[in-house]
């Protein structure tokens with residue numbers, strides 16, 4: 040990392056500025072807006088729960104109490120560990136295979152001709168409808184759940200990688216050739232970094248789809264993990280805990296996707312730190 | 315690129331100062347789709363000189379330069395560099411791109427060292443070389459900046475430093491100043507003259523600006539409208555030893571500009 044040069048860009052926030060300007064800086068920070076809108080949503084939730092709009096709709100505070108209970112007795116952690124196994128496995132497979140296939144299709148017209156139509160259809164089709172078929176083919180175990188995650192996550196990863204590769208500036212590739220880069224050097228040092236923002240956009244969408252996939256699988260195939268927590272607490276009418284389970288998986292998926300973004304910046308786009 | 319491995323560096327003994335280091339033999343280029351860009355170009359580029367291809371936009375200047383660079387195949391004809399037929403890019407040629415072609419994710423230092431990086435030169439060694447060329451083009455202190463932090467003129471200096479860093483005998487520049495504002499462009503033209511005087515390399519320069527061509531060139535090749543042929547070759551004999559501003563007031567400079575304008579005029583109707 041070129042630390043020396045980035046200093047003058049990162050340091051001003053630390054300087055002893057007057058309190059009014061630092062307040063303004065906080066107010067204009069993009070994170071502030073996110074927290075404010077998130078906070079407003081929670082207030083609205085609390086209010087709606089107190090009306091109440093339905094007996095089956097707990098307030099935000101009740102839900103948090105339910106969350107603390109489940110965190111305290113270990114049931115939440117246990118459920119997450121169970122859910123994470125097929126989620127991570129399916130996501131890893133989707134990323135490796137999806138980016139690989141997308142690259143292959145982006146670099147060779149023949150493989151795009153061969154494979155392209157499958158993924159174009161897959162991306163548009165409501166693939167969750169295939170879950171019963173997967174259960175029929177692979178049983179109700181881990182395999183069916185991993186497959187569910189894959190069919191949800193892979194198409195968008197493949198298609199984004201494909202168009203990312205296609206969108207590499209022609210002149211950068213030409214530059215690589217002019218300076219005697221080999222085919223593999225051009226792919227790893229020019230095409231991949233140039234495509235990485237769009238590939239990672241695909242990974243974020245893919246990860247979001249993977250979370251949808253795993254929750255669907257856990258609700259539809261056999262209740263396990265978070266899906267089990269949700270359906271169990273629904274069946275015993277413990278709505279705060281049911282909502283707490285839903286809340287926890289949503290928060291987890293948002294944080295997970297946020298992390299992916301960090302990984303991208305660190306690995307491929309150092310210039311984003313500098314500005 | 316397998317093709318590039320076949321291209322051998324120029325053999326120093328055979329090419330005397332002033333003889334052709336690059337020869338273009340009856341090059342024709344018709345793009346797929348039927349656009350005939352070049353219709354039989356034959357040209358010599360003398361070693362150690364700056365030769366400019368000058369012609370109206372769309373006449374095929376970029377096409378010819380990319381064929382010489384080995385980036386684009388010709389439909390027929392051949393290009394010789396140091397006496398050998400070009401089949402692809404080679405270490406004796408480097409290129410400065412019209413749109414800079416800098417990697418936005420790489421610092422100035424890595425961009426400048428990139429040609430050496432692709433050739434497998436050790437990191438410490440290539441960075442030492444790059445630092446020298448960055449200073450030479452006037453960007454000392456900007457080594458760790460990224461392209462988006464630089465102005466257009468500075469970005470093109472990075473492009474030039476990258477081409478200098480691989481130490482090729484021939485440097486090709488495709489309208490290097492066209493994306494740069496007027497003041498920066500003049501300053502850059504002046505600096506370029508200084509660099510050329512010190513570098514002892516052969517420059518192939520492309521522009522559509524008559525003033526720019528006369529200001530920087532030893533030889534100017536006028537290309538006609540598409541499909542393009544060589545119409546005239548002009549050698550403005552300017553005294554470049556004095557101050558760079560003075561050249562623009564030199565009667566020889568003004569005459570050359572006027573002469574080229576007269577010969578280009580006939581293509582306008």
Ligand SMILES: Nc1ncnc2c1ncn2[C@@H]1O[C@H](COP(=O)(O)OP(=O)(O)O)[C@@H](O)[C@H]1O
Nearest residue numbers: 345349351370371372373374375376377378540
């Ligand atoms: N890839 C291409 N396919 C078809 N026609 C092209 C292509 N590139 C350039 N041309 C055409 O060839 C002609 C010469 O282009 P170019 O060499 O870029 O001109 P210049 O650099 O002199 O402005 C133009 O008419 C242009 O439209």
Ligand SMILES: [Mg+2]
Nearest residue numbers: 375376377489
């Ligand atoms: Mg051009």
